[in-house]
Amino acid sequence: MYKGGGTIFGPKPRSYDFKLNRKVKDLAKISALSHKAKANSILVVEDIKLDAPKTKELVNMLSGLKLGRKKTLFVLPEYNDNLRLSLRNVPYLESSLLADVNTYDIVNAEILVLTESAAKMFVEEEEAV
Numbered sequence: 001m002y003k004g005g006g007t008i009f010g011p012k013p014r015s016y017d018f019k020l021n022r023k024v025k026d027l028a029k030i031s032a033l034s035h036k037a038k039a040n041s042i043l044v045v046e047d048i049k050l051d052a053p054k055t056k057e058l059v060n061m062l063s064g065l066k067l068g069r070k071k072t073l074f075v076l077p078e079y080n081d082n083l084r085l086s087l088r089n090v091p092y093l094e095s096s097l098l099a100d101v102n103t104y105d106i107v108n109a110e111i112l113v114l115t116e117s118a119a120k121m122f123v124e125e126e127e128a129v
Helices: 022-038 055-065 081-087 103-108 116-128
Strands: 042-045 072-076 093-097 111-115
Touching: 022 042, 022 103, 042 116, 055 081, 072 081, 072 103, 072 116, 081 093, 111 116
Parallel strands: 042 111, 072 093, 072 111
Antiparallel strands: none
16 A cells, blocks of 8 residues: 555546548548649659669759759659668658558658659559559
């Protein structure tokens, strides 16, 4: 026993999570992408291959796209170590795998950059839905 007693039904932590159906999540993602497409904020580039993780090379390649310092999201089809390591050093660039991209990331970015193979996979995935 503790001096002064204890609290019988004390506060308990509560989870505020709720389940959202997969189809609703997919609709939200498609809606966000169509909004970006209407605003001409989607760019499709050819697949980027880097021999070593060099941020300077990546920035030189991207300077031709005239992105400026806008918050940009790169959507990659599969994990690419060299590209991901180069992207993480630039503060206004984010990267995400196609399987992991979510609605918040799409809406939060000013410009969405898809590689050709990611765009092909995304179109195939959308046709299946």
